[in-house]
């Protein structure tokens with residue numbers, strides 16, 4: 145557990161995130177497809193925010209804007225008062241597909257960020273620590289095709305965490321995992337977030353997952369996405385899945401998503 | 408009770424039979440192979456040659472020596488470690504070779520079933536390797552030097568061009584049409600022009616080999632770079648990658664499997680150019696040796712040169728496969744050469 149202590153020794157408190165009146169659209173064959181419509185969300189440092197919405201409404205697009213991979217057509221995004229214009233390792237994304245680089249070993253995949261920033265030589269121990277954190281030290285020399293889906297997603301998580309992000313952006317990272325692995329990784333995610341204090345933005349299609357993990361659940365409308373509801377989840381971690389308070393919120397959220405309330 | 412006696416009887420009889428069968432299976436083909444080589448040796452020595460060849464006797468002796476190696480090598484394979492196992496695995500091939508050589512010997516040198524000057528016997532080819540060795544070696548060196556120079560230049564230029572087209576819109580705009588116009592032309596079509604525009608036939612041939620190599624390498628490198636999934640770039644960019652990192656550490660490694668396909672295609676194309684260039688322009692190398700042998704109706708020399716040439720080409724491909732396997736260990740299920 146020395147390794148875990150070491151990673152904590154780099155304090156990476158979360159950053160505030162301000163999404164202000166953001167609208168975005170794509171051009172498809174000359175016609176404009178509006179995807180985000182006047183979205184404003186203010187996220188406090190260290191908050192865990194879950195984003196829920198119908199499939200194809202624009203959640204991933206919003207995350208790409210937060211990451212700086214694309215620029216919004218209107219509105220602005222700020223990380224701690226500075227405008228987001230480009231990707232930066234203080235905001236790291238974990239995508240639904242682990243997207244590991246198949247020609248790199250697990251260790252080299254995790255080392256990618258530090259290598260790209262030119263600080264790998266002096267900080268190799270951070271890679272070891274991140275691998276330890278997700279429990280994959282034994283697989284450091286394996287290639288991605290030798291890993292199971294859950295392990296690959298863990299590597300992707302380690303690859304993000306090794307950069308000590310101020311904002312961790314998760315785009316349905318557990319979507320493809322089996323339910324057991326999913327529950328384990330949800331618990332790991334919460335404990336990581338509690339220990340390290342980064343701000344978390346999680347897109348999920350699972351209302352229960354959102355409620356078990358987040359402080360705040362934001363529900364989007366159909367495309368173009370607008371904020372439909374902003375719900376606080378006032379329950380300490382670890383949360384109990386059968387908690388009637390959460391069940392009540394869940395019913396409310398599913399209702400907002402247009403699903404029968406008897407679910 | 409009967410079951411008991413049955414199972415009692417088994418252990419004494421069956422293992423011996425099994426052991427014999429096992430021995431036959433493991434060493435049998437080695438024994439037969441050595442018989443085939445003895446037959447080859449005998450076929451050399453039993454009859455008189457229809458022509459005048461000086462190596463018949465030595466070849467017969469060599470065949471007996473190989474037969475002895477085959478026999479002791481396979482029978483005693485257990486004591487020879489990996490060399491023994493390798494020999495045992497190849498024993499069927501050894502057998503086939505022995506049979507073919509025997510047939511060849513009998514059909515040419517002994518009874519001349521095949522018309523003679525065109526189908527020289529094995530000893531005639533051996534004679535070339537022993538008596539014309541200096542000239543043959545000179546030709547080998549000349550060919551290897553020319554091929555290696557042209558191939559390395561072509562592969563390097565093709566790789567850099569391919570990456571640039573795949574990466575830069577401006578380079579693509581200018582180079583793509585040129586590539587489309589010139590690339591499909593067989594490099595040998597340039598031969599006449601190249602030989603009088605270049606200062607030496609050697610530099611002309613190097614250029615043509617490079618051209619033949621460069622085209623497939625360029626196209627495949629380019630398509631490799633172009634087909635890299637955007638998801639990789641997105642991941643790298645959010646982790647702080649600069650453009651140079653995206654090219655060197657994302658685009659190129661991802662494109663490498665394609666690049667190797669281009670390198671293989673280029674190698675095949677460049678062999679063809681090499682031989683033609685040597686036959687027509689360069690007065691050295693195996694292609695020229697072939698041409699020269701044809702002029703003198705020296706058919707044994709031609710076969711000898713062809714065998715060397717095919718060993719060299721095959722060796723070059725094997726080397727390229729070895730390099731690929733080294734660089735692409737991360738791929739699963741690649742073809743073994």
Ligand SMILES: Nc1ncnc2c1ncn2[C@@H]1O[C@H](COP(=O)(O)OP(=O)(O)O)[C@@H](O)[C@H]1O
Pocket residue numbers: 170171172177179197198199200201202203204205206367
């Ligand atoms: N690069 C793109 N070009 C054109 N359309 C896009 C692009 N990315 C996403 N879209 C469209 O934008 C809409 C929202 O996509 P996305 O943000 O991925 O939705 P989700 O909420 O499921 O993550 C979809 O209709 C999709 O087709």
Ligand SMILES: [Mg+2]
Pocket residue numbers: 203204205315
């Ligand atoms: Mg999505």
